[in-house]
Amino acid sequence: MTAWTGEDRRTAPVVIRKANGIGYPHENPHDRDTVGVLWARRPLRQGAGRPRYGHVHPQRQRRAMHRLLCQICAMPAYEDEHGTLFLLEDHRNVPGWPEDEVTAHPPLCLRCAAMSPRWCPHLRRTGAVAVQVKHPDIDGVHGLRYQPDGPLAVPDKPVTVPYDDPAVPWVLAAHLTRVLRGCTVVEPEEFAARFTP
């Protein structure tokens, strides 16, 4: 899912105002998802140059999230009767968390989940906890919201919106999100015992 330096764009694509929302001057069928939301364009050259850890490639993120593939190795994520395995920033101090949490982080396979806090700087800093989710439903997108400015569209701010939000035609999507329902938190000290046969 990580973006590579060989996938950087030399020039940003032009985003224009259309009848109700944003678009590209010349769109191809891959520019929009099945709901009709516009997606950020990025060349697909995985392995070209150096990996840009912490930078997510929009199309690979969308594929992993849509198909519930491991965000690191792209194999099917771990799943059993308790649900699909996600790794989330640890907010166990918040009552009710993580039920109904919206996440842009695809799930993981067991092997990558066991390893990832060790080398992912973001997770090491914030603390991570494994959560199994019975109903991780596709919810919407995270991306950059534009606003109309005469005949043009200008960037406003990053947003996370569900697909039924009236603002979604104005968002240039970079991540697909899921809402997590039916969650079971795996306490860190139980992780090894629980997932070792």
Ligand SMILES: [Zn+2]
């Ligand atoms: Zn994996």
